[in-house]
Amino acid sequence: MQHPDEGTIHAWIDGELSQEEATALEAHLAECAECSASAAEARGLVAASSRIVSALDIVPGGVIPAARAKRRPWYASAQLRAAAAIAIVAGASMLVMRDQKKAAMDSVLTVSAPAPAHTPATAEADNPVAQSGVPTAPTANAPAEAARDLAKEKAASTPSRERREDQARQRVAESPPSADAAAPAPPPPAMAVAAPLARSAADEAASTKAGKAERDSAQRRFSAQLSDAVVTSVATESAPALKELRSDSSTAVRETTYEAWPGIQVVLTDAAPVTMRKSIAQRAGVGAASSAPRAALKEARINSISWTDKRGHAMTLSGPVSKEQLESIRKLLPEDKR
Amino acid sequence: MTDVERLFRTYNAALVRYLTRRLGDRDWAEEVAQETFVRALRQEDITNERAWLFAVATNLVRDEARKDARRRQHLALLAEQERERERDTEPTSLEQAQEAAFARKAVDALAERDRLALLMKEEGLDYSEIAEALELSPGSVGTTLSRARRRLVETYESLQREREMREKNAAS
Numbered sequence: 161m162q163h164p165d166e167g168t169i170h171a172w173i174d175g176e177l178s179q180e181e182a183t184a185l186e187a188h189l190a191e192c193a194e195c196s197a198s199a200a201e202a203r204g205l206v207a208a209s210s211r212i213v214s215a216l217d218i219v220p221g222g223v224i225p226a227a228r229a230k231r232r233p234w235y236a237s238a239q240l241r242a243a244a245a246i247a248i249v250a251g252a253s254m255l256v257m258r259d260q261k262k263a264a265m266d267s268v269l270t271v272s273a274p275a276p277a278h279t280p281a282t283a284e285a286d287n288p289v290a291q292s293g294v295p296t297a298p299t300a301n302a303p304a305e306a307a308r309d310l311a312k313e314k315a316a317s318t319p320s321r322e323r324r325e326d327q328a329r330q331r332v333a334e335s336p337p338s339a340d341a342a343a344p345a346p347p348p349p350a351m352a353v354a355a356p357l358a359r360s361a362a363d364e365a366a367s368t369k370a371g372k373a374e375r376d377s378a379q380r381r382f383s384a385q386l387s388d389a390v391v392t393s394v395a396t397e398s399a400p401a402l403k404e405l406r407s408d409s410s411t412a413v414r415e416t417t418y419e420a421w422p423g424i425q426v427v428l429t430d431a432a433p434v435t436m437r438k439s440i441a442q443r444a445g446v447g448a449a450s451s452a453p454r455a456a457l458k459e460a461r462i463n464s465i466s467w468t469d470k471r472g473h474a475m476t477l478s479g480p481v482s483k484e485q486l487e488s489i490r491k492l493l494p495e496d497k498r
Numbered sequence: 499m500t501d502v503e504r505l506f507r508t509y510n511a512a513l514v515r516y517l518t519r520r521l522g523d524r525d526w527a528e529e530v531a532q533e534t535f536v537r538a539l540r541q542e543d544i545t546n547e548r549a550w551l552f553a554v555a556t557n558l559v560r561d562e563a564r565k566d567a568r569r570r571q572h573l574a575l576l577a578e579q580e581r582e583r584e585r586d587t588e589p590t591s592l593e594q595a596q597e598a599a600f601a602r603k604a605v606d607a608l609a610e611r612d613r614l615a616l617l618m619k620e621e622g623l624d625y626s627e628i629a630e631a632l633e634l635s636p637g638s639v640g641t642t643l644s645r646a647r648r649r650l651v652e653t654y655e656s657l658q659r660e661r662e663m664r665e666k667n668a669a670s
């Protein structure tokens with residue numbers, strides 16, 4: 161058989177050749193590398209054109225500009241809650257990391273992490289002042305106290321609490337051994353090293369080069385946000401390595417927490433398109449956070465990036481690292497989520 | 499069920515999709531499809547229904563394009579208003595909108611016969627039906643389709659590359 165022309169190859173792919181013609185062509189393809197390559201290319205063209213023609217059916221229903229997307233209540237709420245949660249988790253981890261004085265630390269930034277207040281009941285419980293009944297002075301000792309309060313709260317936590325927040329508190333509660341009740345087991349070595357630091361954040365802060373500035377900054381923040389835990393997070397320049405820690409799919413928005421660098425966690429929010437948005441919007445109405453945590457988060461430099469993946473899901477990645485770093489993390493996600 | 503009802507139920511969806519893809523205008527496409535079924539009512543015997551319907555619809559588009567540009571403009575305006583309304587309810591992602599725009603451009607860039615053959619193929623017409631509807635020789639359909647597909651993909655990919663270049667320049 162002579163080399164088939166492109167039209168014949170397409171006819172073969174479309175199933176339009178007679179049995180004899182097809183058999184002859186297939187025999188030729190088996191022994192002719194050139195035509196075999198042409199056939200492979202033709203298959204690609206057939207598939208790609210189908211996809212392009214199908215794209216004509218997308219009704220150009222307008223584009224969501226970034227600013228407009230922010231206005232969406234479900235979106236903002238999911239992002240806020242995710243960011244608040246990771247701020248606590250990452251912050252607690254940082255308390256440990258700082259003490260280890262890793263050489264890899266390149267830049268230091270201060271993160272203010274509000275305890276999310278979803279309902280009036282939890283808002284009260286989350287607020288150390290309200291819980292203790294004693295007006296806590298805004299001092300640099302507050303982080304340790306906040307950690308202890310969170311530990312107490314964990315012991316009395318209600319079943320309705322989100323598992324993620326519980327885990328976050330647990331991490332906070334485990335670092336100071338002086339924290340009441342919540343950590344019965346002896347802390348692992350790393351935690352033990354971290355103990356003195358957690359007992360007195362002020363002493364530790366003063367021992368670092370930027371200690372003074374940090375303490376002042378922390379005091380200022382606490383004047384504004386008594387219920388905040390102030391932690392220090394470290395961004396690193398090395399390449400991230402994604403490790404999935406947990407995934408919460410109890411809502412229409414799936415939240416997956418990854419560890420991108422040792423101690424630095426990012427949250428991937430995966431929102432299914434259109435059909436599920438209504439229920440998410442309803443949830444957002446219930447869980448709408450006040451504007452105070454939003455302002456605090458902005459200050460905390462929790463960055464996030466958003467995109468729509470190949471399945472049409474609205475994806476948001478947020479964490480205490482730069483947008484560029486979030487982009488590099490995004491590249492490590494499974495292909496259909498990028 | 500009358501014969502035209504059966505025809506309508508069997509072929510309307512594919513015909514409207516084909517025409518919408520061809521015209522980029524759903525209202526116009528539905529109008530042409532309806533007119534096609536009305537013509538089918540008057541037709542005595544149709545040997546290959548699908549090929550006949552697609553051929554008549556294609557000819558109607560051609561005729562109407564010639565004689566009624568004004569009405570088309572009106573319909574395009576209506577369609578635009580419709581899209582404005584949809585814009586508030588069902589937003590599309592940037593990527594999707596971009597994809598649709600590139601697809602439109604790439605399909606429009608094809609020669610008319612190549613475009614129609616490709617759109618008919620995507621609606622499931624086989625080579626003999628496409629040949630009949632477009633008055634081509636059956637042997638040339640494969641060549642027509644291979645040319646259409648290659649050009650479509652090449653145009654689409656070059657549009658994508660252009661955008662990537664623009665983005666790269668904008669970023670730097």
